Amino acid sequence: MLKFRLPSGIFMGLIVLGSIFLQNNIAIILFLIIGIFLAFSGVYEYLTMLESLKLKSYKKFTSLLAAVLLSITVLNVPIEVFVAILSATVFIAWFMFVTGEDKKLLIIKTVTSVSALPMLVLPLFFLARIYTGNFNENPGKYYFLFLIIITKIGDIGAYTVGMTSSKIMKNGNHKILPKISPKKSWEGTIGGLFFSITASIMFCSFYPSIIPTSMNKYMFSIIAGLLLFIGGFIGDLTESALKRACEVKDSGKIIPGMGGALDVIDSLLLNAPLFYVFIIFTV
Numbered sequence: 001m002l003k004f005r006l007p008s009g010i011f012m013g014l015i016v017l018g019s020i021f022l023q024n025n026i027a028i029i030l031f032l033i034i035g036i037f038l039a040f041s042g043v044y045e046y047l048t049m050l051e052s053l054k055l056k057s058y059k060k061f062t063s064l065l066a067a068v069l070l071s072i073t074v075l076n077v078p079i080e081v082f083v084a085i086l087s088a089t090v091f092i093a094w095f096m097f098v099t100g101e102d103k104k105l106l107i108i109k110t111v112t113s114v115s116a117l118p119m120l121v122l123p124l125f126f127l128a129r130i131y132t133g134n135f136n137e138n139p140g141k142y143y144f145l146f147l148i149i150i151t152k153i154g155d156i157g158a159y160t161v162g163m164t165s166s167k168i169m170k171n172g173n174h175k176i177l178p179k180i181s182p183k184k185s186w187e188g189t190i191g192g193l194f195f196s197i198t199a200s201i202m203f204c205s206f207y208p209s210i211i212p213t214s215m216n217k218y219m220f221s222i223i224a225g226l227l228l229f230i231g232g233f234i235g236d237l238t239e240s241a242l243k244r245a246c247e248v249k250d251s252g253k254i255i256p257g258m259g260g261a262l263d264v265i266d267s268l269l270l271n272a273p274l275f276y277v278f279i280i281f282t283v
Contacts, residue, residue: 005257012255012264016148019131020141027141031131032074039124040067041254041261043116049246050112056105057112065089066121073128119269120262126272135283138209146210147228147275150200151267154229155236157195162188181240193229200225212283224278231274232267239266 012034019031044063051057065085072082093110100106130147133140165173165187173185200221204211211220239262243251252260 008255008257016145020145028074032071035070035074035124035128036067038261038265039070039121040064041252042066042120042124042265045251045254045260045262046116046120046242047112049242049248049251050115052246052248055112056109057116058109059113062113062116066116066124069121070124070128073125074132076132123269123272124265126276127268130272130276130279135279136210136212138283142207142210143275143279146200146203146207146224147268147271149203150196150225150228151232151271153199154192154196154225154232155267156192158184158188158192158233160188161191161195165191177237180244181237184237184240189233192233193226196229196232197222197225200228210283215282220282224275227274227278228271231271235267235270238269239263 015030015034019027019034021027022030040063043066044059047057047059047062068085069082072085097103097106097110127144127147130140131144133143135143162173162183162185165185166183169187173187175182176184176186176189201218204217204221208217211217215223239251243249250259251262254260255264258264
C-alpha cells in the first residue's frame, strides 16, 4: 500500500505546489486540472456509495455540474453565468419530473443528487474562493497552501501517533468512536492537534504577511491550527460514517494507494468553509 501511496502523494503534492508557485496562467491551469478531477470524482464516488442504500441519482450529470461550477468559480466567470447554469439545471429537473412516469424514482434521484451540493460542491466552492481570493493584500493561494498543509499534517500526525501508541501501550490506546472509525484514538487526536498547531506556527514564521495586523503570530497560529484540526477531524469522521453506512472500505480506487478522491478531500470538506469564514473575519 505504501509503495503506491507515497508516489501518489508526491505527485498530487507537486501539482498543488505548482498551482501556487508557477507562473499565474500555468498555476491556474494546474489548479483547474486537480480541482475538476476531485470535484467530478468526489461527487461520482459519493453518489455511487449511496447506490448501496438503493438511492439512485443523476450521477454523471451531477458530477459534471460540480466540475463546471468549480471551473467557473476559479475562472471568475460573471455571476450571471453561475445563476444561468443553476437555473437551467432546476428547469431540466422540473421538466424531467413533470414528463417522467415513475414520480417516486424521479424524486429519489433528484433529492439524492441535490444532497451532493452541501456535502461536496459547496466546500469545493469555498476552496476555490480561497485560492482565487485576495486577503490583506496577500494572494489567496498562500492561504490555500496554509489550509492544505495544516490539514494534512494534522491527519498525518494523528495517524502516526495513533498507530505508534496502539503498539507501545500494553492494552492498546483509547478509542474515540470505534463503531465509526476503529483506528481513531484520543492519543492520536492529541498528537495530531500538536502537529497541526506546530505546523501552523512554523508556516506563519515563514509567511508572516498572512497574519492579520489585529492578531499576533502565536494567537493566529494556535487558533488556525486548532480550527483546522477539529474541522479536518470531523470531516474525516463524517466520511467514515458514510462509508460504514454504505458498507464500503474506500470511496473508490481511482488514486493508487489512497483510494478514492473523496478519501483524499474528506478532511477539507468542513475546513474549506470554516477557514474561509475565519480569514474573512480576521484578515
